Amino acid sequence: MSLQPGALSALALEPAELSGAEPADLALLVYPSLHFYDGRGARLAVLNEIPDPVLKTMWGSFAELGIETAERLGVRLGDVVRVQTEAGSVELPAFPHQGVREGVVAVQAGQGHRPVDPDAPDPDRQARRQTIGVNAYPLIPGRLDAASGALAWYSARAEVSATGARALVARAQIGFDQENRGFARAMTLAAYQREEDPHAKADSGHGGGHGDGHGAEGEDVYGDKPLPAQGAASHLITKDYDPADDAHHDSPYRWGLNADLDTCVGCNACIVACAVENNSPIVGPEGARAGREMHWIRVERYVETAGVKVDVRHAPMMCQHCGAAPCESVCPVLATYHNVEGLNVMVSNRCIGTRFCSNNCPYKVRRFNHWAYDWAIEEPESFALNPDVMVRSKGVMEKCTMCVQRIAEGKDEAAREGRQVRDGDITPACAQTCPSQALTFGNLKHADSHVTHQRHDKRSYRILEHLYTRPGVNYQKAILRTDPHEA
Amino acid sequence: MAAATEPLPASPDAINDDILRVLEPPSKTYVLGVLFCGALVACGVSAFLYQVYWGFGVTGLNHPVMWGLYITTFVFWVGIAHAGTLISAILFLFRAKWRNAVNRGAEALTVFSVLTAALFPLLHLGRAWKFYFILPYPNQRGLWVNFKSPLLWDVFAIGTYTIISILFFIVGLIPDIGAARDRVRDWRRHLYRVLAMGWRGTSEQWRAHSRSVLHLSGLATPLVLSVHSVVSWDFATSVVPGWHTTIFAPYFVAGAIFSGIAMVITILIPVRQAFGLQAYLRDVHFDNMGKLILITSSIVGYAYGMEYFMAWYSANPYEQMSFWYRGFGHYWWATWTMIICNVIVPLPLWFKRMRVNLAFMWIVSIFINIGMWFERFVIIMTSLSHEYDPAAWGYYFPSWVEWTILVASVAFVLFLFLIFLRMFPVIAIQEVKELHYEEAH
Amino acid sequence: MSNDLAEPRSLPRVPAAIFAALAALGAIAFFAGVLAEDTSARTYRVFLHNWLMWAALANGAVCVSAAFRLTNAGWQGPIQRIAESMGGFVAISFLLYWVIYLGRHELFEWVHHPVAGKEFWFEPGFTFLRDSLALVWVTFVSLFYLYISLRPTLGAAREAATGWRKSLYGFWTAGWRGEEVERDFAERRGRKMAAVVALSHAICYSLIAIDFIMSLAPEWISTMFPAYFAWGGFLSSISLLTIVCLALRNSPEVVPGFLTANRRHDLGKLIFAFSIFWMYLFWSQYFVIWYANIPEETGFIVARLGTQFLQDTWYMGGFMQRIAEPYVTWTLLVWLLVWVLPFWVLLGQRPKKTPAILGTIAVGSVLGFWLERYILVTPSLVPPSEVLAGAAITPLGWIELGIGAGFVGLFFLSFLGFGRVFPGAIPRAGG
Amino acid sequence: MAQVLGILRTPSATAGAVRELRGAGFEKLEVYSPCPSHEIEHALDRGPSRxxxxxxxxxxxxxxxxxxxxxxxxxxxxxxxxxxxxxxxxxxxxxxxxxxxxxxxxxxxxxxxxxxxxLTSRRDHSAYQPSFSGDDFGCVVDCHDDQVGRVREILGEAGCAEVRVVSA
Known part of the structure; x- marks a missing residue:
């Protein structure tokens, strides 16, 4: 993530070209954001609400500073700073993090549009009423780059000073340390090539204790501290845990999803796809600051700092469709249960909003409607909703359904052709959108399906499997080309 | 009774006079108190309606912390509700006679707090207007309820407890209503005549009455253990680190008795002073309640220690982190308030001198009330804000709506208690009399 | 009166001979078992479970006396002193503790290699140091409590005592003048010590439960378990106290007719109420673990209750096969003896007052606790998988029964010895 | 039929009166008392409640x-x-x-x-007076008119503060 010095020289930009007075001032870096690029998507609330892939912030722009630089300036996260260049100045909250080179202040471009509808009555349409973030373009002096003849983006020094004000920063994720909990795991290439047949261990389930990816005796899994081994007591259970058991024996299907961490790039496209497919409400900047975003899937970003090299991992996290789901048993009104095809089903119409299911979900993937978000939908906008998915009222839970509407459609399609569902018939929105095909959907009861193969792969593991939740979502470890401990 | 050092009232008839005097027309302060409490209750009702109209966005609840002040306060009031049954039923079975003067007030407190507590699960429902979904009634959807859910056990446990404690309260009250009927001369006479249902104290009535009280005590004793155990299982049956721990049931029961007795002391000391009931609420009562506080405080302290020890001993990173966070994370102030109020502050009560010092007892009891409220706050907040997934850690602070409803709930209990004070004898006349005759004998 | 207090009790010959024989039998079983190569581990295992039973029981008996004092119970009369006489065994149990220390290599895995994540807690030296200190403390406190409790009685008896008793009593009651003020003072001090005894029991036996039972299956945790174990010591001592009282009720050596119907009723109520409370604690632990179904916790229970404990199927089935799994029948028997029978039989008033019924239930309860201790210890050391693979396991083997009998013999010898050294402790004449 | 009411001051005296009356063969008794009393219950000996x-x-x-x-x-x-x-x-x-x-x-x-x-409300309670919820114990005997004297005598001996015929 850090800006490599070589990258600058490739642009043939001489540091002397940076205008501005003091060499002690920071180099200003205005860069196009992943979500808005140059600002063409900035009016879309759904894009505003997607967490930034690195900062995990929503709604707004931030002055990114290196940790030491921020310390030198006496600026903490959320302090509103003024960024001043010869061309202009903007005020925005500071966000110090380790992904920025020291001596640089970085601001995403493409925000700060004036409100289109400042008098919009609805409190939920903050996207229309307010200016979101700041426009960073006025900071650029507007010189041309001699080599290309285009605008010189990187050509100004900026002075950053605290204004004394504080701003609440909407963050989808606060810490990037996974505390040795093995959410996003990795193994070295060498270990992957070395490892024999993990199949015997991969699904040993209840009896085998933590045969859940700790199986490789830690040699390839750094940072994933296993729980104490199971004692002799549970040896009685000899039957291996097979995820296919979590569907009714008459059902030909047990749906499962696979997330390959090696190919996941953390782009968040799956979140957009999911939100659009499933009519997820937009909670607005205030809702996001309160931690009430309604995404059914999130991409967790973890930074492992073992060894000298920084290793960033992304893990998509959605409902795990547990075979023995802790959320189900605590619901008093049967609003969530396990269906015959192995899905964890949420019946929002039955929900009365005790919210116990969310408390008892170890993956924290359930979302609660704090407001009646659907009030924001009016006549022309309502045509943008997916008619196959209902909108939820205030006071009820919702969560990932594995795009149950697409499953129904796929099964209908297959039934019309008089066959069972095959790989590729059904693709949930997240998997469909994923640019690197990190997500795969399929039938775990079918021995030859893609997901079944992936589940038995050497890299396979399930998150928090030691709780015996029997997740239907499988993960595959990222591959580290070099061993960080040796590097 | 060995500890009866202070004089008892002169005659059984004087008992009626003394106790029924409380029912005489109220003073201005009393009326103001009732109005004040009523106003606060009205504020709470408004806040609730505001929340129903807008949704849970008006509270401070957010993504990882889905339970907040409401459940805290719910558990708190359920806990308070345990003192009445403990004093009335358990001590009745143990034949501890000192209970006689205290039990009526404690039972009233039980009824009012359990009624208040029962409101909170409704207040905290996302769709409170659909609360009836939780009852197993036949419906055209053909769908029943989930009897495996701790929240459903709550419905049954709290419901049973409400009904049984009200019945227990009324059964104990009937003879005294009879006495009030024979004394009071104003409009309430008619009310009492109806409520006494023809009570005349015949031997047949007393025979059925004593037997019913005995049986209700026998039923209420395991009930009182079960109710707070069930409430504790709301937490303990989950998989949340910091909630899922086996000691919760007895620990919650001890904590409930602890806070309940403290609340009884908090309320009865002012009542004793205001209505001149020194002859009835004597040193021995406060001495014994002080001892109960000591025992339960020790159990609660043991449980704190055991939880922390086991979290460390488990070598389970989730448990360890959860308890580290509890002591030194965002909510350290709540945790240490809880420990100081519940374990440290009651320590002077090991000395009898402090137990019979009513001013001191009153202050200690208030600290315990605060500490026990914080205990529930700590258990709920610290565990939820720091669960398994590090990407889903968060922080919660209650909003003004929640604080308003908390204050209103206190006002509601006080409101009901004040009304009760003027309507019904606050000390069980017949039981004090029974004791009087036994001692004279 | 004072003559009576110091007059040595004639040792009841037949029971004393029987108990001596039992103790000898226990010693033979123990040494024979330990010296044979193949039964050594088993012998230590059996010794451990018996020791856990009787040490906690003896200390529980002191706690019973302390509880009488703390609650101003007022109905107990000589029963309190009988409980205290049973408590004399704490000294012997402290000596027997060192046998466990000798057998540590056979019993505890963590002596050989550290437990992952618990290296510090189960460092063998530290473990035995803290347990020894805890036992020294709890033994000292219990004996000191007995000392305070006996002082007034012995103070009255010392003039009439003869021989070694005279010097013992003199030493015991040094500074005692026999004034009424002292009596009150002793009473108050006794009450304070009673609180200390109760607290010490709770804390020290919690520690013992962690170090000697939970440590056998070091991956398992339960916050309830230590308190549950300590409480079991208390309840088993009440049952045994009831048996002793019933056995002594016609003895010429105790106040005639001391065990009135009302006192039997009260003892029965204690057993009844506390067995419910035992069940409550058991259930609170069982249920929470069952519901959350986390393998880290369920393993311990599954080894004892079988796979029927698990929620591994959507349907309940195969119940009969499941209770045939190792240890399951014994665990169910514990339930039956400690809770089901006491609850249903002692529900009414009359069974509580009938000596035969009350006695049978009490004997069953003590046996149940003996089995319970067996169940707590053995499956951790001989897991069900080994039993299925052919390891012989029964609580009724010759070593088990022999050592069990040895503890019974020693316990009652200690009880009789206590009565002989302090004949005044349990009053013999009415008064 | 007549009803005789004796007013007593303590549970023991009441229990005594009841024993005397029952000894004399009067079983149609009603006792009013301001508080429950084991003594009176024993004296009446009506067995445990249903x-x-x-x-x-x-x-x-x-x-x-x-x-x-x-x-x-x-x-x-x-x-x-x-x-x-x-x-x-x-x-x-x-x-x-x-x-x-x-x-x-x-x-x-x-x-x-x-x-x-x-089940007891059918009974005639004209003998009841408010002091029975205070400190008086009332003992009411149903008897034939010719036994009134005998009843008065027994009640008087049992220590009644007041004896009167309620209805004749």
Whole structure:
């Protein structure tokens, strides 16, 4: 993530070209954001609400500073700073993090549009009423780059000073340390090539204790501290845990999803796809600051700092469709249960909003409607909703359904052709959108399906499997080309 | 009774006079108190309606912390509700006679707090207007309820407890209503005549009455253990680190008795002073309640220690982190308030001198009330804000709506208690009399 | 009166001979078992479970006396002193503790290699140091409590005592003048010590439960378990106290007719109420673990209750096969003896007052606790998988029964010895 | 028939009067007392109240109903919940226990109402006076008119502060 010095020289930009007075001032870096690029998507609330892939912030722009630089300036996260260049100045909250080179202040471009509808009555349409973030373009002096003849983006020094004000920063994720909990795991290439047949261990389930990816005796899994081994007591259970058991024996299907961490790039496209497919409400900047975003899937970003090299991992996290789901048993009104095809089903119409299911979900993937978000939908906008998915009222839970509407459609399609569902018939929105095909959907009861193969792969593991939740979502470890401990 | 050092009232008839005097027309302060409490209750009702109209966005609840002040306060009031049954039923079975003067007030407190507590699960429902979904009634959807859910056990446990404690309260009250009927001369006479249902104290009535009280005590004793155990299982049956721990049931029961007795002391000391009931609420009562506080405080302290020890001993990173966070994370102030109020502050009560010092007892009891409220706050907040997934850690602070409803709930209990004070004898006349005759004998 | 207090009790010959024989039998079983190569581990295992039973029981008996004092119970009369006489065994149990220390290599895995994540807690030296200190403390406190409790009685008896008793009593009651003020003072001090005894029991036996039972299956945790174990010591001592009282009720050596119907009723109520409370604690632990179904916790229970404990199927089935799994029948028997029978039989008033019924239930309860201790210890050391693979396991083997009998013999010898050294402790004449 | 009322001051005196009267063959007695008294109950010797049967029946009904209800409802629309068996007996024990207590308690009170109020309300209570909820104990004897004298005598000897004929 850090800006490599070589990258600058490739642009043939001489540091002397940076205008501005003091060499002690920071180099200003205005860069196009992943979500808005140059600002063409900035009016879309759904894009505003997607967490930034690195900062995990929503709604707004931030002055990114290196940790030491921020310390030198006496600026903490959320302090509103003024960024001043010869061309202009903007005020925005500071966000110090380790992904920025020291001596640089970085601001995403493409925000700060004036409100289109400042008098919009609805409190939920903050996207229309307010200016979101700041426009960073006025900071650029507007010189041309001699080599290309285009605008010189990187050509100004900026002075950053605290204004004394504080701003609440909407963050989808606060810490990037996974505390040795093995959410996003990795193994070295060498270990992957070395490892024999993990199949015997991969699904040993209840009896085998933590045969859940700790199986490789830690040699390839750094940072994933296993729980104490199971004692002799549970040896009685000899039957291996097979995820296919979590569907009714008459059902030909047990749906499962696979997330390959090696190919996941953390782009968040799956979140957009999911939100659009499933009519997820937009909670607005205030809702996001309160931690009430309604995404059914999130991409967790973890930074492992073992060894000298920084290793960033992304893990998509959605409902795990547990075979023995802790959320189900605590619901008093049967609003969530396990269906015959192995899905964890949420019946929002039955929900009365005790919210116990969310408390008892170890993956924290359930979302609660704090407001009646659907009030924001009016006549022309309502045509943008997916008619196959209902909108939820205030006071009820919702969560990932594995795009149950697409499953129904796929099964209908297959039934019309008089066959069972095959790989590729059904693709949930997240998997469909994923640019690197990190997500795969399929039938775990079918021995030859893609997901079944992936589940038995050497890299396979399930998150928090030691709780015996029997997740239907499988993960595959990222591959580290070099061993960080040796590097 | 060995500890009866202070004089008892002169005659059984004087008992009626003394106790029924409380029912005489109220003073201005009393009326103001009732109005004040009523106003606060009205504020709470408004806040609730505001929340129903807008949704849970008006509270401070957010993504990882889905339970907040409401459940805290719910558990708190359920806990308070345990003192009445403990004093009335358990001590009745143990034949501890000192209970006689205290039990009526404690039972009233039980009824009012359990009624208040029962409101909170409704207040905290996302769709409170659909609360009836939780009852197993036949419906055209053909769908029943989930009897495996701790929240459903709550419905049954709290419901049973409400009904049984009200019945227990009324059964104990009937003879005294009879006495009030024979004394009071104003409009309430008619009310009492109806409520006494023809009570005349015949031997047949007393025979059925004593037997019913005995049986209700026998039923209420395991009930009182079960109710707070069930409430504790709301937490303990989950998989949340910091909630899922086996000691919760007895620990919650001890904590409930602890806070309940403290609340009884908090309320009865002012009542004793205001209505001149020194002859009835004597040193021995406060001495014994002080001892109960000591025992339960020790159990609660043991449980704190055991939880922390086991979290460390488990070598389970989730448990360890959860308890580290509890002591030194965002909510350290709540945790240490809880420990100081519940374990440290009651320590002077090991000395009898402090137990019979009513001013001191009153202050200690208030600290315990605060500490026990914080205990529930700590258990709920610290565990939820720091669960398994590090990407889903968060922080919660209650909003003004929640604080308003908390204050209103206190006002509601006080409101009901004040009304009760003027309507019904606050000390069980017949039981004090029974004791009087036994001692004279 | 004072003559009576110091007059040595004639040792009841037949029971004393029987108990001596039992103790000898226990010693033979123990040494024979330990010296044979193949039964050594088993012998230590059996010794451990018996020791856990009787040490906690003896200390529980002191706690019973302390509880009488703390609650101003007022109905107990000589029963309190009988409980205290049973408590004399704490000294012997402290000596027997060192046998466990000798057998540590056979019993505890963590002596050989550290437990992952618990290296510090189960460092063998530290473990035995803290347990020894805890036992020294709890033994000292219990004996000191007995000392305070006996002082007034012995103070009255010392003039009439003869021989070694005279010097013992003199030493015991040094500074005692026999004034009424002292009596009150002793009473108050006794009450304070009673609180200390109760607290010490709770804390020290919690520690013992962690170090000697939970440590056998070091991956398992339960916050309830230590308190549950300590409480079991208390309840088993009440049952045994009831048996002793019933056995002594016609003895010429105790106040005639001391065990009135009302006192039997009260003892029965204690057993009844506390067995419910035992069940409550058991259930609170069982249920929470069952519901959350986390393998880290369920393993311990599954080894004892079988796979029927698990929620591994959507349907309940195969119940009969499941209770045939190792240890399951014994665990169910514990339930039956400690809770089901006491609850249903002692529900009414009359069974509580009938000596035969009350006695049978009490004997069953003590046996149940003996089995319970067996169940707590053995499956951790001989897991069900080994039993299925052919390891012989029964609580009724010759070593088990022999050592069990040895503890019974020693316990009652200690009880009789206590009565002989302090004949005044349990009053013999009415008064 | 006549009714004679004796007013006494203590439970023991009342119990004494009752014993005397019963000894003399007067079984149609009614005692009013301001508080419960074991002595009086012993003297009247009417055996344990029938309320206990209500409690027992209530408890057994409650627990049976609770289990039947839960198991039937679980199988009426079987849904898999958290991987637990449809009829999860351990989980159903909680509501089984609560309904046991609920029914037991409610029926106990029903028993009290039936035996303490409804079944006894037929009796003529003209002898009742307000001081019976204060510190007076009343002992009412139903007797033939010609026995009034004898009753008065016994009551007087038993230490009645006042004896009068309520109705003749």
């Amino acid at each position: 309320v206990r049967i209500y409690t027992l029946v209530g408890c057994l009904t409650g627990v049976t109903l609770a289990y039947l209800m839960q198991i039937w409802m679980a199988y009426d629309w079987p849904l898999v919940i958290g991987g637990k068996p449809f009829a999860s007996i351990p989980a159903y024990t909680i509501i089984g226990f609560e309904m046991n207590i609920l029914f037991g308690g409610v029926l106990t009170v029903a028993g009290l109402l039936i035996h303490g109020f409804f």
